[in-house]
Amino acid sequence: MSIKLSDLSKEEKAELAKQLAAEKQTEKEQRTANLKALEEIAQEQLPIVIEQLQNASQALENAKLFAYTSFIDYLKLKIETIGISSTQKTHTISLPNAKIILGYRVTDGYDDNANYGLALVHKFLGSLAKDAESAKLMKLVNRLLQKNAKGDLDSKKVLELSQHANEEYPNTEFAEGMALIQNAYKPTMSKWFIEATTIDGQGVEKTIPLNITSCDLPKDFDLSFLLPKNE
Structure with missing residues (x-):
């Protein structure tokens, strides 16, 4: 009332x-x-x-x-016995019920000369006729030269596009620009990492979490009160 x-x-x-x-x-x-x-x-x-x-x-x-x-002695003996490339970044050691991968990752990076290469590539694209074939090429270039969140190019995509430029557009600003970009590649080594898994009797792999985000909380540990509510 x-x-x-x-x-x-x-x-x-x-x-x-x-x-x-x-x-x-x-x-x-x-x-x-x-x-x-x-x-x-x-x-x-x-x-x-x-x-x-x-x-x-x-x-x-x-x-x-x-x-x-x-595994230092194991890796040295592997190199001596099998012979591996000095550019091999990872080494897998496995048994029927377990596997470990040791190695390092490489982070892509380019110096300032890559920008000159990009400018040449876009200059070449701007000189093309506005037809379906040109539009297809521009779409390919934009996809393969798209930068990631850190502002770096993907080295594998750059290589793919460079090969395409040399095969389809030799002796052009396109090929020249891609060569500049490739030569500007300055990768950096990330920290050494470890990945480990166990393998059950059915061959199912279970990753051993080695960072705190990957570690699960107990299933009965309720944090639902922190989640968004439908209002």
């Missing part, structure tokens, strides 16, 4: 205002208490959690060193 303020007496309005003020004060005091409780929880738990995570990080670092140290 709704109450109209106009139906209340002066004394009733005063009492209602007093009640509202008291309710507001209670809410303010509860908020202050909650903020204090949050600070106390953070002060108590954060140092403990940070220490646990530091220990976990150190344990992973030690395990990484242990894995590489354990």
